[in-house]
Amino acid sequence: MSQPNVPNITPQISLTRENAITLLLASIALEELGLGHIVNTEAEKIQYALGTFQGLTQPVALSDLFLLNTSIQNMLQTVIQKEMLLCDTLTRILDSEVSTGPTGLTGPTGTTGAAATGAQGPNGITGSTGITGTTGSTGTIGATGPVGVTGATGITGATGETGLTGATGATGVTGSSVTGATGLTGAIGNPGVAGVTGATGTTGSTGVTGSTGSDGITGDTGITGPCPDCPPGPTGPTGADGIGPTGATGATGLQGITGFTGATGATGELITVNNANFITVGTQTENGTSITLQGLSNILLTPNKTYFCEYNAEFSTPTVGRVASAELRLNGVLIPGSQTLSFPTAMPLGQNTPTASVSGGVLFNTPASPNPSVLQLVGFPPLGVSGANFSGVNVRISEVNAVNTAPVTANNAAIYGYGYVNVPYNTPIPFLEAEVINGTGISFSQATPTVISLAPNAIYFASYNFIECPLIANLPVRVLLTLNDVPLYQSLSVAPPLTDGESRSGGAGSAVFHTGPDTNELKLVNTNLEEIKFVAANVNIMQIG
Incomplete structure (x- = not known):
């Protein structure tokens, strides 16, 4: 490390x-510069321990790695503290004044404005000075008088009015709580054709009508008037109807024969009636x-x-970080x-x-030819690494556009980009072209190329x-979808940081x-x-409602 070149400072x-x-x-x-050498030394320790530094033939034990990590952590904490002091x-040196320059020349004095002065009037006649009288002799000082009685304490003034109470501060805005989207409801199959309704049974015969009750008792004849030639008096009220016993209810007719049950209708076809799940064993x-x-x-x-x-x-791989x-x-x-691409192995x-x-x-x-089409999942191990092994594979596939039906997923698309x-x-990622667009x-x-347009008032997955x-090393990358430039936070994805920044x-x-209800634009944005x-x-987009 180079030494500072400080000039010889004499006592003067x-x-x-x-x-x-x-x-x-x-x-x-x-x-x-010295701190930089210290940090570089700590980095060389790590390289030596991980085998990337020349001179190491045996890998370092795990316990030694822990001790090395603790030592490096303590040293970096000390370096950080020193950096804060520096x-x-x-900051204090840069805020100080380096030197004060000489005072600039005084500018010329401005001209005095004109102000007209009036003519001076004539001086008056000075009067004659009077004769100064003789000074009289000083008289004797009189005796000090008695101290007066202390006056009564004055009345205490009225208490001032209480000041006005300050206005209450505004209540803070209540935070919004976003409710997660409701899960998709599976499609309901078309109901089968209803069976033929059986014939209605024969109605039973009506029961015998009960006998009529006997007439009520006739009321008494009214009194004959005294005048035989007079017109007849009003007719007396009719006697109450006689109440006879109700006839017995007729027997219920026999129930008709139940018709045959119609054949069960065919079950409606779901849009995902064709689906499969394949795993490593079959x-x-x-x-x-x-x-x-x-095959497999x-x-x-x-x-x-x-x-x-x-x-x-x-x-799996033989070493981590692949x-x-x-x-x-x-x-x-x-x-x-x-x-x-996968995350690095751990x-x-x-x-x-x-x-x-x-x-x-x-x-x-799938194209019209060949028939059938062949779908394959192809894996690529890390470049230059032998001993990589794909230990478990799962493939899920569904047909989403069935023939002779009009499912909601008739509107679907796959849009991709590369390069x-x-x-x-806060800028959207551009795409190259649409591989699939139906509907x-x-x-x-x-x-x-950064915009995918969607229909209004619809539901999409x-x-x-x-x-x-x-x-950039050790930088996690955050990406999410936006609808009309409003983030869909439920779609946020974070790619893990990489130690070198150059890998993928x-x-x-x-x-x-x-x-x-209006124009709708979907984008994939770097945040x-x-x-x-x-x-x-x-x-991949599907309209589901």
Whole structure:
């Protein structure tokens, strides 16, 4: 480490203020150089322990790594404390005045404004001075008088009025609580045809009518009037009707014969009636006839169909920090947007083999030829690493556009992009083209490569994945979907940080959301403050309501 070159300072100090400040800045720079050597030494310790530094033939034991980590951590804490002191010293030096220049020349005095003075009047006649009288003799000082009586204490003044109470501060805004989106309701099959209703049974005969009750007692005749020639008097009231016993109810007729039950109607077809789940050991679930497994690697699909496929694969490597990739191929050709990278392998707790997993998904159409189409999942171990092993694979595939039906997922799309593109903060990631677009509810144009247009007042499910190269060490990359530039926070995905910044990492996310009544634009946005280099991106969208 170089030594500071300080001039010889005699007892009669001849340094100027500028020289003193320059020497202070030079001393800070030399201390920073020394700290840099210390940090470099700690880095070389790590390289030596990990075997990347020349001279090590045996790997370091795990206990030694722990001791080395503690030593380096203590040293870096000391370096950080020293950096804070140097930063404070540098700030104070930069805030001080280096030197004071000479006082500038005084500017010329301005001319005095004109002010007219009136003519002076004539002086008056000075009067004659009177004769000064003789000074009289000083009289004797009189005796001091008695102290007067102390007066009564005055009345205490009235208490002043109490000041007005200050206004109450405004209540803080209540934070909003976002409710998660409701899960998708499975599609209901068409109801079967109702069976033929059986014939109505014969109505039973009416029971015999009961006998009529006897007449009531006739009322007494009214008294004859005294005048035989007079007109007759009013007729007396009619006697009450006689109440006879009610006849017995007739017997109930026999019940008619129940008609035959009609045949059960055929069960309606679901849009996902054709689906399957394949695992490493074979087929776990297989419904319908348009998806079948041939051998252990070929999935046979019906032509002119739309499928949605998801996969995940677990793998192991001899050493930690390795990255594998996987992709889907249809008839031997890569399906754009299906390729993904794993997180770096790590050592799980209680195991002795580094493992990681890779997952992805894509929407795609099968061509008319060949019949059937062959779907394959292809894995790529880390470059230059032998001994990598794919230990578990799971593939889930569903047909989402059934023939002779009009499902809500008739509107679906798969849009992808690839190539090295630098994307600044809060800027959408551009796409290249649409691999699949069915229906009119989703549209994409290369003229606006960052925008996916959606129909108004609809419900969509969107999933995405991406591969990026941050170019900055230890930087996690955050990506999410936005609808009309409003973040869909449930879709946030974070790619893990990389120690070198030059390798590739990736992530995936999804969201269910409603569109508004007007224009709706879906975007995939980089939310890092730093500019990120994106290698590939893929979005799968289905209208579900």
